[in-house]
Each structure stands twice: as C-alpha cells, then as structure tokens.
Amino acid sequence: MQVTVTEAARRKQITEAATEVIAADGYQRASYARIVEHAGLSSTRLISYHFRDKNDLMMAVLIAAIGTVDERMTARLDGVTDRVGMLRGYIESQVGLLRTHPAQVKAIREIAQNLPDLAPVLADFRVGRLARQLTQGQREGVFAEFDVRVMARTIASGIDGADSEDYGRELADLFIRACVG
Amino acid sequence: MQVTVTEAARRKQITEAATEVIAADGYQRASYARIVEHAGLSSTRLISYHFRDKNDLMMAVLIAAIGTVDERMTARLDGVTDRVGMLRGYIESQVGLLRTHPAQVKAIREIAQNLPDLAPVLADFRVGRLARQLTQGQREGVFAEFDVRVMARTIASGIDGADSEDYGRELADLFIRACVG
Amino acid sequence: MQVTVTEAARRKQITEAATEVIAADGYQRASYARIVEHAGLSSTRLISYHFRDKNDLMMAVLIAAIGTVDERMTARLDGVTDRVGMLRGYIESQVGLLRTHPAQVKAIREIAQNLPDLAPVLADFRVGRLARQLTQGQREGVFAEFDVRVMARTIASGIDGADSEDYGRELADLFIRACVG
Amino acid sequence: MQVTVTEAARRKQITEAATEVIAADGYQRASYARIVEHAGLSSTRLISYHFRDKNDLMMAVLIAAIGTVDERMTARLDGVTDRVGMLRGYIESQVGLLRTHPAQVKAIREIAQNLPDLAPVLADFRVGRLARQLTQGQREGVFAEFDVRVMARTIASGIDGADSEDYGRELADLFIRACVG
DNA sequence: AATGAATGAGCGTTCATTCAT
DNA sequence: GATGAATGAACGCTCATTCAT
Numbered sequence: 210m211q212v213t214v215t216e217a218a219r220r221k222q223i224t225e226a227a228t229e230v231i232a233a234d235g236y237q238r239a240s241y242a243r244i245v246e247h248a249g250l251s252s253t254r255l256i257s258y259h260f261r262d263k264n265d266l267m268m269a270v271l272i273a274a275i276g277t278v279d280e281r282m283t284a285r286l287d288g289v290t291d292r293v294g295m296l297r298g299y300i301e302s303q304v305g306l307l308r309t310h311p312a313q314v315k316a317i318r319e320i321a322q323n324l325p326d327l328a329p330v331l332a333d334f335r336v337g338r339l340a341r342q343l344t345q346g347q348r349e350g351v352f353a354e355f356d357v358r359v360m361a362r363t364i365a366s367g368i369d370g371a372d373s374e375d376y377g378r379e380l381a382d383l384f385i386r387a388c389v390g
Numbered sequence: 391m392q393v394t395v396t397e398a399a400r401r402k403q404i405t406e407a408a409t410e411v412i413a414a415d416g417y418q419r420a421s422y423a424r425i426v427e428h429a430g431l432s433s434t435r436l437i438s439y440h441f442r443d444k445n446d447l448m449m450a451v452l453i454a455a456i457g458t459v460d461e462r463m464t465a466r467l468d469g470v471t472d473r474v475g476m477l478r479g480y481i482e483s484q485v486g487l488l489r490t491h492p493a494q495v496k497a498i499r500e501i502a503q504n505l506p507d508l509a510p511v512l513a514d515f516r517v518g519r520l521a522r523q524l525t526q527g528q529r530e531g532v533f534a535e536f537d538v539r540v541m542a543r544t545i546a547s548g549i550d551g552a553d554s555e556d557y558g559r560e561l562a563d564l565f566i567r568a569c570v571g
Numbered sequence: 572m573q574v575t576v577t578e579a580a581r582r583k584q585i586t587e588a589a590t591e592v593i594a595a596d597g598y599q600r601a602s603y604a605r606i607v608e609h610a611g612l613s614s615t616r617l618i619s620y621h622f623r624d625k626n627d628l629m630m631a632v633l634i635a636a637i638g639t640v641d642e643r644m645t646a647r648l649d650g651v652t653d654r655v656g657m658l659r660g661y662i663e664s665q666v667g668l669l670r671t672h673p674a675q676v677k678a679i680r681e682i683a684q685n686l687p688d689l690a691p692v693l694a695d696f697r698v699g700r701l702a703r704q705l706t707q708g709q710r711e712g713v714f715a716e717f718d719v720r721v722m723a724r725t726i727a728s729g730i731d732g733a734d735s736e737d738y739g740r741e742l743a744d745l746f747i748r749a750c751v752g
Numbered sequence: 753m754q755v756t757v758t759e760a761a762r763r764k765q766i767t768e769a770a771t772e773v774i775a776a777d778g779y780q781r782a783s784y785a786r787i788v789e790h791a792g793l794s795s796t797r798l799i800s801y802h803f804r805d806k807n808d809l810m811m812a813v814l815i816a817a818i819g820t821v822d823e824r825m826t827a828r829l830d831g832v833t834d835r836v837g838m839l840r841g842y843i844e845s846q847v848g849l850l851r852t853h854p855a856q857v858k859a860i861r862e863i864a865q866n867l868p869d870l871a872p873v874l875a876d877f878r879v880g881r882l883a884r885q886l887t888q889g890q891r892e893g894v895f896a897e898f899d900v901r902v903m904a905r906t907i908a909s910g911i912d913g914a915d916s917e918d919y920g921r922e923l924a925d926l927f928i929r930a931c932v933g
Numbered sequence: 934a935a936t937g938a939a940t941g942a943g944c945g946t947t948c949a950t951t952c953a954t
Numbered sequence: 955g956a957t958g959a960a961t962g963a964a965c966g967c968t969c970a971t972t973c974a975t
Binding site: 597599684685715717718721722724725727728729731732738741742744745746748749752 | 778780865866868896898899902903905906908909910912913919922923925926927929930933
C-alpha cells in the first residue's frame, strides 16, 4: 500500500519525527530505525529517499528547529526598546522556550554537541544578536564596560543550564547586575 | 608474542588511552577497537579482560580524570582565604585546566553527557564546593544577595563555555561583578 | 552480486535452513553463521533483516515445524474412531514422524529444551489432545482408571525415547496394555 | 594470597560447583566463569589447571553424580527380592532422587543431552540393571511377555518426565500394570 | 599446587547506505 | 514519489584455552 504525499510534506513529517527522537533519546540513538518507528513510516528507505544522507537530515532538523525558535524569539522581543528590558526578555524568553518548544531546543543542543564542526557556527549565530544589543547598550551608557563577546557567550551558556522559569528570572537578575555593573 | 605487565599498569595504560580517545573522538566513538589501536594493544580482548564491561571502563576513566583535576584545583586554591580571590582563583583555575589537562576535562564532559544518570551527580559534586564558598561570602557581607544555586551553576556553565585563559579572566571579572553586586 | 527474492520466500529459506542446522548441531550451535552457511546466503545480515532477533527466528522455526507435524498427525488420525485404535495410531504416527520429518521433530525438541519458558506450554499443547482421548476412553469403559495426566505425559516421554518404527509398535502394545489394564 | 589444598579436594570442590551450576543454569551456560564465581575461586585458571579441558571436567562431574545416585539406588533396593516390589522401588526411588539429589540428577540429564556421543552409553548403563530384573521377572512368570529393552527404556523415559513423588507412585502403578499385563 | 595475564574466535545485534524496480 | 530487499562494517561481550612464572 503506497501512500503518496508531496515532497515537502514528507520531508516535514520526517524532520519532525527526527526532532522528537533526538530530543527524547539523544543524537546518537536517533537512528533511521527509531525515527521510522516514531513516525510510523514503512521503512528507513523513505528517509534515504528524501535526504541525501544522515547529515542532510540533521541539517534539515536543525534549520527547522532554529527557524521555529527564532520566530518565537523575534515575536517576543518585538517592540522592546530599552536595553535592560531587552536583556531580561531575551533571557527569560530563551528559558521559556524550554517549556514551549522542548523538542526543538533539545534537538538543537544535541546536534550542536554531536557535530563538532557546527558548534562554533551555531554559537556565533546565537550570540550575534545578543552581542549587538550589548554593544549598543554600552554605547548608550546603560551597560558597563565588559567584553561583549564573553558576556554574550556566558549568557548563552547560563541559559543552556537553566531548567525552569524561576531559574530564568534569577538568571536575568544575575546578568542585569553583571551588565549594568 | 605475548607481553605481560602488571594488572595495575595495564589498567592505567588502558584508561589513559581511553581518556585520550574520548577527548579526541567523543564518547560514542570511543570503541574498544579505537582505544586498543590508540594504545597499541594486541586485541580488544585485553580491555574486556581488565574491565568488567564498558561502563566499568568509563567509570575508571572518570574517576582517574576527576582525581587528577581535583588534585590540581585543590593545590591552586590552597591558602587562598579571601572570597573574591577564591572566586577568581576557582574560575581561572578551572579554565586553566582546559590547557593543562584538556583530555581529562573533555573526557569528564563527554562521559557526563553520555551517561545521563551520572550528570546530576557530577553537577552537584562540582557545584557544591563553589556554592558553599558563595554562601559563606554572603554571610560575611562580601557578596550581595542572590540565589547561590543559580549563581554556582551559571559560573560552572560559563566555565564550560570558555576556550582560553584570557576568556577565563574576563569571566572572573564578570562573575565578581555579579556577585559583589 | 545481489540476489533478490520475496520476503516470504527468503523467510522460508532461512527457517528451513535453521531447522536443519538445529536438528543437526543442536540449538546452541545453531548460530547465524552456521545457518547462513547451510543456506548458502551471503551474510548473517540477511537473517537480521528478515527476523527481529534470534528469538523471533526460533519462533518462526517452531511454528513451521509444529504446523508440519500437526498436519501429518491430523491426517493420519482422521477417521479413526475406536479408542484403542486411536491410541495405537497416535503413538505409531508420532514415532513415524521421526523418520519422515526428523529435522522438524528434533528442532521442536531442541527449541523446547533451550527456551525454558516455552517447554511447559509445548508440553501442555502436546499432552492435551492425548489426555482428552484417554478421558473419553475411560468414560466409555474402554480404559481402566488411571491418572490421565500421568499416562499422557508418560506416553509422550516414551515416544521421545523411541528410535524406530518397530520400537513404536512395541510402545503401542505396552501402553495399550497399561491403559486397557 | 595463595591457598593450597590437596589435588583431590580441589577437584571435588570444582566438580561440586560445576554440578550445581549445570543444574541451575543448564549445560551450555555452565561456563568456567560461572563455575568459578559459584565456587568462589580466584580465576578460571584453577579449572584449567586441575582438568585437561572442559570435556574432562564434565566427565568428572558425570562420574561423581552417577556414583552418588547409584549408591543411593543400591542402598534402597538392597534386600528387595520380589519382582513387583523391585519395580515399584526402582521407579519410586529414582523419582525420589529428584528431591534428595536434584543437582546430581539434573546435571546427569544436562550432560547426557549435550554430549551426544555419551547419551547411548548412559542410557545402556541406566537401562541395563532394570532390563535384567525385567527379564528375570519374565522367566519367573511374574511379568508378561514384552520387549524388555523397550519397556526398560520407556520406564526410564517416564521417570525423566516425573516431577513429584505422587507422580512417581502413579508411574509405578502404571508400569506394574503394563508389566504384569 | 597455584597464579596472573593474555588471547583468537565467535556471538547476536545495530548502523546508514545501496541495488534494483 | 515510493518501495522491498540486501549489504559490509562495526559494536560490546563471552568462550575455553594458553603463555609464562
């Protein structure tokens, strides 16, 4: 019994299943067999057919997850203009994603951890937006003088260690103190 | 041609090779075959002979690496009494280990990441010492009021994101500012 | 050179080869390697592909063997109505299977012996049919009073010890004497 | 710490441990590793030292177990002169051994099953004594005319299928009926 | 009489991928 | 756009045995 759907729909089905498997079982255990089982597909051949190889699949998962997460971040920070509010909003929003989009967040981390060549690229991407805001805040005299790159990466690291929204608020307090100095 | 050495020497040879392979290739790629090749041993059977199973080997690697790292940390913090100096010393020493003991540090992270039951235990172990120092600093009025647990975990996360000793110094500045408030 | 056949045909080829290997070498020596060699397949991977695991393969072997054996038994006892004739037919047919279907009979025994959870189920299955016939014979007054369960199991044990059709006839004489009493 | 005992004592310790492991886990799972663990020995080397190879060890286990079992049988049948009483005594005593010497009985069966060359020898040995008694009973006119070899083997098979002393008594009734005819 | 250390061969299973329609 | 079938390589682990004191 052969079910035919569009290329795009099939790719989406597979990347979503892969995202959930990676989040649940970790990158290394996210084999074609497990993804196929989770998605209820007929055979691993369907993955090979729609993705060149496993790396190709992982890139698709990553791009989709980053897209979703970024969209939410943009929406929640839209219209926030004061620097301190932006910093708090950034941190709390990111931590909040753990609850609203756990699979995407975990999948991004797993993939970044397991594809070493990707980690710095992802880190730069993630840190870039924040670093620009911090630099602007320093120019406006709202933030003290500190190494913007170190601060941005440390904030990102801190967010990765968070596990609740209470923790996120404490984290925001902490880094506002460190930035305002 | 059969080469015989003592049990202890062989175990050490294997754990050291395993440490290096884990650091270089990651936990998941640290197979018996790779370890044996790296150590120049005759067969993977030698590992099975000296370690009950792979988990047993990994625990031996972990214990050895933590022992080495802890010894260095203790030596470098010995005699430091003021809280701020301790905090700087802790952060800079930990970051410094990345250069002096890269394999041990990376192996500890890899093992913690890949043995999920172990991660919280290791995290508590690592954060505990720091949290006690922070609490004491608050009692003495040197540090501001903040959530000690969040601060300790954030410092640990920040250290994990570091990649140079310059970075470590900036990190110390940052967290001293956040703690002294 | 890749040879492709249907799933069903391949499964049958593998179960038949497995049946023969088990009968010849015993359950424990029936490794994937031996089965593949016996069947002339390209690699053990073919077995893993068509059967979930070794237990799955063994169940397939068992079901096929029992099916074959049962079919023969049913055919040979069909239309036999008198109790004594049935008893003789049952014993001689079962012993006869040793010559006509030696691999199936031996494979069933090997699997039952080596999968302990299975032994009682198989024993009940085998003994059940016989026990019902014996009980009915007692009701009709053809058979003496004896413990039906013990008699049925003893007949089954006796059959398992048989090694020729002459032996089977003697066995039938013996148990008819014991039953008619 | 090297403990030295006599050759004979050590062999006995090992064969007894092996007997228990075989009885508990089956012949195939009775590896040197398991035997050594069960006996509390320092290494498998101790087995290799005292026994030429695994077959040698199994023969020692078998001889010891048969010796024990035979001794009991002889003691219990000593002085029994009437044929029917002997037959009942033989069957009930053998079944009784299952309770009094379960490890020896199970070990003998396991070894016989797994060393195919041995099975007929053991069967003859076991059946011989019984067959002579049955023949004598026929000469005396106590027993009917039947194939002594088949009867003896069937009795032995029936005993192997027994699992309680009640079952043993039923079995004795059954075979007395079949023999006296 | 005993030991410590080492070993090659084999096991079932999982992996992502490829062949052939 | 989708499938069924096949594959070689690698995995951790266990086996009885042998080397060397």
